[in-house]
Amino acid sequence: MSVFSLAGKTAAITGGGSGIGRAISVEFASQGAHVHILDLSAEGAQATAQEIESAGGQVTVHAVNVTNQAEVLAVFEAIGSLDILVNNAGIAHVGNLEKTTEADLDRIYNVNVKGAYNSLFAAVPKMKSKGGGVILNLASIAALVGIPDRFAYSMSKGAIHAMTLSVAKDYLKDNIRCNSISPARVHTPFVDGFISKNYPGQEEEMFQKLSATQPIGRMAKPEEIAQLALYLCSDAASFITGVDYPIDGGFTTLNN
Template sequence: MTERFSGKVAVVTGAGAGMGAAVARRLAAEGATVAVFDRDLTGASATAAAIRADGGTAEPYEVDIRLSAQVAAAIERVGGIDVLVNVAGVVRYGEVPDFAEDEWDLVLDTNLKGTYLTAKYAIPAMRARGGGAIVNFASVQAFASQQLVAAYSASKGAVVALTRTLALDHAKDNIRVNCVCPGSVETPMLRYGAQQLDDRDPAEVMREWGALHPIGRLIQPEDVAGLVAFLASDDAAAITGAPHLVDGGLLAKLGV
């Protein structure tokens, strides 16, 4: 594998499992020193250990990205930053009249405020190094929703909009900002959704969700990590301010 990130430092949030872990491993495999951010230190440590076992460089950080002081302190510890990937996210289900306010706050604060806070503290560090790249995580549900996900779809639509403005504001700083919009990815969060929305075996439910995609299967975390690595690399030097689908053709099928 090429080392497109040799000598570069990458921060990946939500990197203790799922897509975040896959992104952290991919960037490390291409030469990046990776700061593994997760509110679960056990998960962050496991990802960092796996990277080191493969010959890469990584350090775990226990960070709740909803909390400004924690994000600021972690970014300061990392020091110079070339790449920021905002993967951390949560989903909760329910119709708005029955949706608890603290659940709304959990989803919006994690998915949207967390993206704002990491950018707030990472951008000055990138600017000091002459530029960098940010990849945020939105979702196909920013464009085509399902039932019971008002908070999640609202947060992901906002991430798409935030990405555009960050890209415009910081083009002058040689900082590119894009976002990826996955479909159904085989992760612990998807399994949680299957358990919440259906009484059957979660694995069976997830297979059915995968079959809804024209490619006929669930998207794998590594599929998403490949797109992230491209967008964060110099191969995407002229790409900024846009959402990028990794949805197995789902939105094409829906006509969105």
């Protein structure tokens, strides 16, 4: 059995239907977890579920809006016993303070911050009653360093970083570990869509420019984020809690 085995574990992954969440869902299922995908887009989640099932994995899809606490609580009640929560669901916003409207700020807060809180609020009591569990929150390098034109997004990921530390501290005696991951740019469909929308006809050039902002010379692959997530949620990381892991190609320390 792999040291990273999740056999017999139940994992809830928000935003598990696409991008980083899809990669985490596929990775966890391949290691034996029963993966519960919580996603606003049932279509995307079903596509990921079909991929998992075709490889022999266990998966259940839940269409849910993470900003709605009643919906989230109902889904976690349906899931039942829970070992792992991955708070991955999130949205982005481009703009500095003056280009961030109140509506922009509320939208980012509701999904990225309140959405994570709702899942934590639903999951932690279940983990306490079971005698422990593991929580992994998706933060960002935007929580660690100044990123141009990311005012609202940085705010939300800074909150994720702070919530990670708070939950890790408060539930030590309940055998609940809580960590976060801070990726730099990851090549997901969102990145391709952003480039095509904002730089039509310059897609390849802009992709290379964005890739070059990472000291390592390229964006991360979603699967690389998923492999770190697997480690942190496995028993191999049983001595790790209250830690944020930059996975950034050297962005936070080598961009000088």
